[in-house]
Amino acid sequence: MIHNFNAGPSILPKEVFEEASRAIVDFNNTGLSILEIGHRTPLFENVLNEAVSLIKDLMQLDSNKEVLFLHGGASTQFFQLPMNFLSKEKKASYLDCGVWGTKAIKEAKNFGLVEVVASSEDKNYTYIPTGFEVPIDSSYFHYTTNNTIEGTQMQWIPETSVPLVADMSSDILSREMDFNRFSFIYAGAQKNIGAAGVNLVVADKEFLKQGNENLPSMMDYRVHVANGSMLNTPPVFAIYVCMLTLRWLKKNGGIKAIEEINSKKAELLYSTLEQIPLFQLPVNKADRSFMNAVFTMENPTLEKEFVALCKKEGMVGVEGHRNVGGFRVSLYNALPLSSVEAITDLINAFANKYAS
Amino acid sequence: MIHNFNAGPSILPKEVFEEASRAIVDFNNTGLSILEIGHRTPLFENVLNEAVSLIKDLMQLDSNKEVLFLHGGASTQFFQLPMNFLSKEKKASYLDCGVWGTKAIKEAKNFGLVEVVASSEDKNYTYIPTGFEVPIDSSYFHYTTNNTIEGTQMQWIPETSVPLVADMSSDILSREMDFNRFSFIYAGAQKNIGAAGVNLVVADKEFLKQGNENLPSMMDYRVHVANGSMLNTPPVFAIYVCMLTLRWLKKNGGIKAIEEINSKKAELLYSTLEQIPLFQLPVNKADRSFMNAVFTMENPTLEKEFVALCKKEGMVGVEGHRNVGGFRVSLYNALPLSSVEAITDLINAFANKYAS
Known part of the structure; x- marks a missing residue:
């Protein structure tokens, strides 16, 4: 008997492993492996659509939210987000609560002004700061909901008048939350969503409109929305494993x-x-x-x-x-x-x- | 009996499907799925190292070549490459032989000057131009070795004095070539290398040194080299499928x-x-x-x-x-x-x- 306490990639439901294993040799009785189907076929489009629907349903998202599955991990979002929303004239505010937040701050500084509103570095990131204020001229306020390495988690959602952005990589779908309060949520899949190699993004349509122009196509969230997460060949199998895992969560009460x-x-x-x-x-x-x-x-x-x-x-x-x-x-x-x-x-x- | 003529994702060897299917429920008799193992464990490090070794062996690469497995697909390289090597003062030359080359050119223009040395657009991309000259002040010359959509393939390697860069997504590992003549090769995996969701990059160490500074970490090839393709959680399963496919190719004579x-x-x-x-x-x-x-x-x-x-x-x-x-x-x-x-x-x- 194995007990898997890995921090990510991490344990997924046994029935997900079993179904994914079958799909590798014969996907949905097609005689084809999930690894060899075309991504622009109903075979895969159904998988992607179901994954998107399950996210909307499980997170109870408003109709003004877009759901994307993108290549890469949360580290990709560390720079893609500020690339879209920062500039020399635009400032973002960040909360610094650990290794991942620190990395997000470092990458954001490449694209614009960054104000760190509070940090728990003074006590080795063993607590979550309170009482901080977010400047109202911030393009967004960014924080990490759960700090995988330090073992802290924010049990409340900060009150701000600026767009709220969160890296939820390590606690998404684990607890009820008003996800609609966020303008932008991202999460590497390899904890609660599915397999490594794909990124979930949930973004407010209005917020996306405020993004910078003339971005590389692969970096522009609006281009991904327009292409339904299919701007290029998506990570087919990783998205399939997400869909199975989301299906399992829904079946077990959400x-x-x-x-x-x-x-x-x-x-x-x-x-x-x-x-x-x-x-x-x-x-x-x-x-x-x-x-x-x-x-x-x-x-x-x-x-x-x-x-x-x-x-x-x-x-x-x-x-x-x-x-x-x-x-x-x-x-x-x-x-x-x-x-x-x-x-x-x-x-x-x-x-x-x-x-x- | 199914015959899979898909253009990508496409057919992979049957034994790759079978072994990958087993690894989803029990990887190397660990009792763990390949989807739930830590990426910073010998379990995965061995997979990645074997994949890199197999590439070096099959492509007969010189010791001055670096091999990376990166998130995303060739479309990611369309902008990552010029982001690293172009600027307002630096020019690159491109050959335009079809849809993918055209996309690569479009993305490069975001980062610097682009000279299109020749194009076969005049005849609907049904041929490969010859007799073009590559300006010697180019940071690199880029072409697509095989045009997946138009069905053309370059049966020769252009002579240039500038660093040679090729998108080999749809014909890599399919024919003998002097891969060492290239300063930079990239290929989405989902044709001859393995599963969708990962990118192969083969780059000259000296060429990488010429890259721009102050790039986002995830975009800087040198950072990926320094981290052995493990800057962040890699697409574990996609790399595993590549390793199996490369092993199959080696076993069958290379x-x-x-x-x-x-x-x-x-x-x-x-x-x-x-x-x-x-x-x-x-x-x-x-x-x-x-x-x-x-x-x-x-x-x-x-x-x-x-x-x-x-x-x-x-x-x-x-x-x-x-x-x-x-x-x-x-x-x-x-x-x-x-x-x-x-x-x-x-x-x-x-x-x-x-x-x-």
Whole structure:
């Protein structure tokens, strides 16, 4: 029995793997592999249309929202977004809450003025700043809803009068949210949406109209809208896996239902860790991520032993990000509660052995 | 029995489909799907390293060549290349031989001066211009080795003193070539390399040094080289399918061996069509593509009948590109000779029926 706590690419539903596996040898009884069908055929157009419809349905999007599946990952959006909306005369505001936000800020500076409205760098990104103000002359305000590496998550949506933009790569579709408050949402697919190699973009039609002119075609969101995510050959299989994963989420009750399970998973793990002095939880309690639980251990010898024990028990991906060390247990939508029960049992047994 | 003549995404070897299908449920006996493994683990690093080694081996690349697998398709390279190598002061020269070259030219104009050294637009792109001269003050000279839509292919490598750049999307790995003469080669994977959603780039180290500064990280080839194609989460599965396809090519004798089969396939199809007045071959004979055979029929009623007959016989993808009409039969590496025999039999039978 394998328990996959990878931070991304990460676990997807078993039935998605099974159906995708079948489609590689015979897609929808066509006798063709999903990898060899033309993208401009009803075979693939139906896949893409269903994926778009499922996103609109699951996120309860208004009719003024466009849904795109684009090549690349969130790192592509780090520069594509400011390329579309910044210039020497246009300013954007960013919240700096970790590695990914910092990268987004770095790329935006290539295209225009960037104001960092607040940062939690002073405490190693272990909390989410509050009380910041977003300048009203910003073209947009950008933040990261969940910080995969640092294990923080923003449990509220900032109030701003400027267009709200969020990188939701690591918690999209995991909890109910008023997605319509955002002018622009992007997310790499390889956590809760599907397979690596594709990007979800949800954008306000009016916001897109404010974009810069004379952009490279592949960089202009409006060109992608006009071409229905088919400006060029799309990442066919990655979009197909997204469609299957979205179908699974819908069948299992959608975001509301998965949020309940996600809460149970996070509460079980955090409450277990809180009771054990052997482990430390560095993140401010109110800002803990329900998707990526980060914890540490003071004793490096025990740390190695814990990692070895996890490996022995078939637990994959519990080591922290190479930048921060410690442990990280990711709790994405497809991770079953039983996997969290398995690791909390192991944590308890480990603690009992070393209780002194 | 299905015969897949799709222009891309297109047929891949059956054993690639079978192994990829297994890897979706259990990759290398890990108990994990290839879709849920971490990209910064030996599991994936081995896949990427093997794909890079196979490219170097199959293309017999010098040690001064870098091999990258990047997000997106050739359309991404249409702007990324000039973004790296053009500016208001730098000029590039382009050969215009069809839809894809025209698109590459359009995107390059956003970044610098573009000189079109020759064009075959005057005869609807049915031939490859000769006798053109490339200005020596060009940052590079760009051409398309095979024109997927128009069915032309350049059977020679232009002599230039400036860095040679080629879009080889639709004929890479199909024929022997001195790939080391090129400073920069790019190709969308979804024809002869593997699955859609990834781009192969082969670039000269010295050429890359001449690139512009202060580029977005995701657009700077040198940043991708420094990160070994892992600046961000790569399209894991698409690269895996490339690796399997390259392994298959190597096992079957490499480019030399596949070129022999490809020649037989093209010769059989073209020689069959040449003998039948019912069909026209619009492309100049010396410039015919060995990958995409384009032909037409004067009688629209018979055209429809021919398409219906192909469909009935399990032949997929024989209709011409939506921009040009007529027929197109793609003959990529993975298409067996038996499929070409099947369609030439059908063409002969059709011709006999309507011979008058």
